[in-house]
Amino acid sequence: MAMPEGIRVIDTMLGIPEADDRSDWFDPFRPLIKDKQTLEQFAMPAQYMFKDIPQTSNVDDYVTWTVEQMDRFNIDKAMVGWNDNATSRRAKEKYGDRFFFDVPCDPNKGVDEVRRIKRLHAEVGISAISVFPAGTLPQVPINHKYMFPLYTCAAELGIPIMLNVGIPGPRIPMENQKVEHLDEVCWFFPDLKVVMRHGGEPWEALAVKLMLKWPNLYYSTSAFAPKHYPKAIIDYANTRGADKIIYAGYFPMGLSLDRIFSDMQHVPFKDGVWPKFLRENAIKVFDLK
Secondary structure (H helix, E strand, C coil), rough: CCCCCCCCEEEEECCCCCCCCHHHHHHHHHCCHHHHHHHHCCCCCHHHHHHHCCCCCCCCHHHHHHHHHHCCCEEEEEEEECCCCCCHHHHHHHHHCCCEEEEEECCCCCCCHHHHHHHHHHHCCCCCEEEEEHCCCCCCCCCHHHHHHHHHHHHHHCCCCCCCCCCCCCCCCCHHHHHHHHHHHHHHCEEEEEEEEEECCCCHHHHHHHHHHHHCCEEEECCHHHHHHHHHHHHHCCCCCCCCECCCEEEECCCCHHHHHHHHHHCCCCCCCHHHHHHHHHHHHHHCC
């Protein structure tokens, strides 16, 4: 049951740092934040939840540096957010075999956002889109009508959408990310692949029930150190859900790769679950070559 050696890992949430100043993490939802500790002391929006956030100072080439970190831990490929900037373009041009991309989206932008997704799908070959419902401004619930153009677009393009679910880490309201909202979405878009991000807590048992119900609903382990993977998710992977649980880290946003893979040795997955969790499920869901 220990993590086997030799699996070429696919990480479905990894970042390429652009600079040590991370203040722009707050920009999309800064008006929602009201507590002084977050605004005056935190370098990242959910800093109270993480210890020893990785530092990346004195790095000349962040793209190459990131690939070097991946190589240390046998990470074959990583999904990173496409920011349509020099770093993203360099990552694709220089390491197109190591990175695949999702596009963070804002449902408040309506048809303009749909056009942007389609353009980037044609130009870049994006593998997914993503939304942080609690972090939109104004906030947009998972099952709100503003989300439906994004769901339709992803379904038409044949790519998954990744949604933050559960209580958000930043100190902003949670209503928009209740796991129950997924039921309507999965019902109305039966062919759309939906991947839950960031834990789903405290509704992880409901997340399991919905994955049992809906064939195209998946769960990724982003933003959780492996020692904190919810028991309901581990139990589900070890029984009926081996094809539904996908590895995602949170490096360098909140967790170091050393921390992640040190903890990973103690996750009680069954032998047959590991290759699916670390690699095979990502290949299937994101249609990787």
